[in-house]
Amino acid sequence: MTELNFPGARRSNMYVETEERPKVLPVATEAFEEPADPFTEPAEHAPSVTDRGAGKGAGAARSAMATQQTAAVKADADEDAEPIVPAKEGFAGFLNQLFGGVFKLAPSSKELDARELAAAQGRFEDLIRQSTWTRAVGLLVANKKGTAGKTPLSILLGGVLAAIRGGSVAILETSDDKGQLAYRAEGDPQLGMGELVASISKVRTQSQLRGYTVTQTSFASVIGSTPKWRPPLTRENVLDVASIVDEHFTIRVMDTGNQYSSGPFGAAVDVADVLVIPTMLAQDAVSEALELLEFLEHQGADAARLARTAIVVMMSDGRPEFKPSKLKKQFMDKGIAEDHIYSVPYDAHVAERGALTLEKLAPATRQALTAIAAGVVAQTNQNVFEKDQNR
Template sequence: MSNTSHANASGVFGAADRAGDYIEDDTTPFAPTLPRRRAETTLVADTERVTPETTPTPASPIFPEAVDRSSTSVLFSSPAAGLAAASRMSNPAKASVGFRGVLASLGLPVAPGPAEVVERQRVDLRTADETTVRQATWTRAVSILINNPKGGTGKTPTALLLGGVLAAIRGGSVAILEVSDDPGALNFRAEGNPQLGLGELVRDVTQIRTAGHLAGYTAPQTSFASVIGSTGRRERLTGDSVIAVTSVIDEFYGIRVMDSGNVTTSSAFQGAVSVSDVLVIPVMNAGDSVLEAIQLLDELRSAGGDSAKLADTAIAIRLTDGRPENDAVRQEVERLLKDAGVSALHEIPYDAHIAERGQITLGNLNPATRDAFTSAAASVVRSLQSAVSAAPSQNRKA
């Protein structure tokens, strides 16, 4: 991050640079005080209270990558999507819910109200994102690295929910793996109580020959993802162990999501970087959170090669845990991430299920939260397609 950027940020963040060594307490509950959101990023789950003056727009990236999801071409979409588009064009929109829906059912030409229009837009965007995720293909396994050097920014929930959404839409073949130096919270936050985990897999990695054997080291999720975390104490993870384990995982899973630690100079993190295709950075609306994220990008770019490519295509996911937030800080976070070259920033609304800091189940999310993670997953998939297609070889980097 440049000196100029640090100077511009200091007025908003104050002593954030000096807070880099402070680790947030992940066990302290906070009341769900929702921050005020700008109209263009508002997420709505309850459309009954929407008025024409306050009609929000569906979830979308704050500064998205250049992609057009609005095409309704009958010629170039799937047959089912083409028929649906043709049906909409031949049948003008009519209301289907509430009093307007009753009038429309009687044959009156009553258009949908503002709340129903918003809900239809939300469904259309979600459908487009799900189609992007479901239909993406590669000629090798692909990988996603989740990291922010600042603790307490939501790395583990992001790994579980992003991986869970990918698995739920694609019908499985997603492994969520812990790659932190020491045991992290992945196994605690995931569903299930597996007998074997990462430590045992590292020990037995050379003996894995079948998918059934590998499954014995996982915690199957209701999302159809498979989690490989630490079930207890284990030896400190090394870069060589990360590479060995991921090579085996890639034989049996199409997508690998890696939940990393806070030490970016560690051997384990460097090993994870060497076998990653896309970087996802969770952030909060706090100075230390975003400044350490930008420092990570600077370090990756300084390393050059594939590390720099990860930084140049990084995607940020901003979570809200219910703490009081400041609009000036929110706007500064957006500006700094955009200036740092982050390709897309996705807003995740407050969700009590995430903030409880307990076991995470994809099906327990609020609809707006799941839609937001689906939008983020579509961005990640597009970035994966670009990264893999641009690679000079289809072999793993390691």
């Protein structure tokens, strides 16, 4: 199997910078199928190694990996190549164990796939865990289209980061009016964004700030809104909350609203280091995402950097969908690098539209989110370095 190019992080001034983005192997489970849609072309299956995350076609992915395994077998013939560990799973593994390793039967392609997936996931987690910065960093989750997946991705991405790093991740509602962040998160907040904004001048310590959060089983802290009505947020509200959050958390994930010209959205852009764009596999969601990129390109150097280095996450909610390759090409035509475009498979737990818990996700979804989180952290390392150097 082709060796992943996952360079070691280089530390400088208490942050980590990677030379290349981590490459992603296909997950070992079935990727989401593209449902038939009488109004769109039948979907083609493409090897998920090029689509990142969970991939789009299990059959094509297996074909691609078979080619990789053939190359790996040839590499093993080289005297300098590391020998393959004998099979530990399946019938071959059973025989190896039964006869004390006398035969040293080779592992099946399925076992090799599982080993490489586990190794890749381990490298992703190492990057996420070991990256450090000399200040808090901000992730902006945005798409003008409603129901594009902003809130679920904010919770899941922040949750994966917190679970791997051991906490210190805050997920904030920065929409003008009350959003669905608290509803999609675990727990029932007694205090939230509205109350925090009203009392911001009195909040000094982490203990005080945590009174307005709900801690998830992932150890992420969510600041959403209570069921009560709250006044619309202003630009100053978002900047004030971001400032106090940055004093006590390492990573700030901002779940944004749908109005780009609003004060809260502009404030969120100003304090963001990386842009993450969720989109369903539908033309309207993609069109709104492309509009966001164009908008940011005209908002100054830092905003343009967000657009240029954006991470796109294509999600599936089970509804009829457009061909992913066509939607992906639109982002690439806009300047988004192919290795910045990820896929998350359909997951029934996410589609339920209730509270989200990492442990309830399918393995393929968790694996895809880990790959995305590693890509986001890698881009954060680069953007923070460039942004802070320029200042």
